[in-house]
Amino acid sequence: MRLYETVFIMVPDLPDEERDQIINRYKSVLVDNGAEMLNLDDWGRRRLAYEIKKQTKGHYVLFEHTAEPKAVSEMERQMRLDDQIIRFLTVKVADAYDPAIHGTRPEGGAARKPEDEEGQGDGVKPRADWDDESGPEDEWEDESESEDGEDKEGPGKGRNKAARKAPAEEEK
Amino acid sequence: MAFIRKRKKRTFHRRKVCRFCADSTIKIDYKDPRTLRYFTTERGKMIPGRISGNCAKHQRELSVAIKRARILALLPFTATQVN
Numbered sequence: 150m151r152l153y154e155t156v157f158i159m160v161p162d163l164p165d166e167e168r169d170q171i172i173n174r175y176k177s178v179l180v181d182n183g184a185e186m187l188n189l190d191d192w193g194r195r196r197l198a199y200e201i202k203k204q205t206k207g208h209y210v211l212f213e214h215t216a217e218p219k220a221v222s223e224m225e226r227q228m229r230l231d232d233q234i235i236r237f238l239t240v241k242v243a244d245a246y247d248p249a250i251h252g253t254r255p256e257g258g259a260a261r262k263p264e265d266e267e268g269q270g271d272g273v274k275p276r277a278d279w280d281d282e283s284g285p286e287d288e289w290e291d292e293s294e295s296e297d298g299e300d301k302e303g304p305g306k307g308r309n310k311a312a313r314k315a316p317a318e319e320e321k
Numbered sequence: 322m323a324f325i326r327k328r329k330k331r332t333f334h335r336r337k338v339c340r341f342c343a344d345s346t347i348k349i350d351y352k353d354p355r356t357l358r359y360f361t362t363e364r365g366k367m368i369p370g371r372i373s374g375n376c377a378k379h380q381r382e383l384s385v386a387i388k389r390a391r392i393l394a395l396l397p398f399t400a401t402q403v404n
Contacts, residue, residue: 156352156393197394198365199401207394211352238392240351 150215152246157237158207182220188213201235215246337374349382351389365397
């Protein structure tokens, strides 16, 4: 039995009981195919970083489970057909489930839960955290130094490169 | 002449260390967009390892994690245009 993590995104505006129904349905698809649920984490509604099927928000659910490959493909097949599921991703964490190594999953699951419900999703937001470590300009200049080939042609050229590259990043 | 200037510049050089090697408590996880976002530009592109200073091993893991996070719409593939 392999250890998997499945994250799927449902349309955001479902009533609670319908949502539970969907979750239970996929849970039972797994369990009926011999899988074992280790952890179920409902992340709640989050803003999507980009539109999927005209939706800007989605309801995220994480399953951590062991399963045979065929159970996973069956679940994925059904998710593909389901209009309420807008995206899913299954990742194999380990080839064999070993409670000694992976036994701590549930507590980890809660800790890793993404930060907030609604906000944050927009990637265009300028990042304030640049400043405390190193500004982008610094970094680009570093590059021109570390590339020896550039250095031979004089630092001027390296600088130009840095100057050329940085604005490209800003441009809309 | 160019050589002298180069020398002078060298003094500004800052040693970059791989963040994940330096602090083993940070895990690279595709489910944690807040950490991953630090290694992308404002436009959502991944920052190359030579800039961020990450070692090849962790940069590889990071790249997989960012791509997974993008699939789940936790991170953008590109900055979406707002009109």
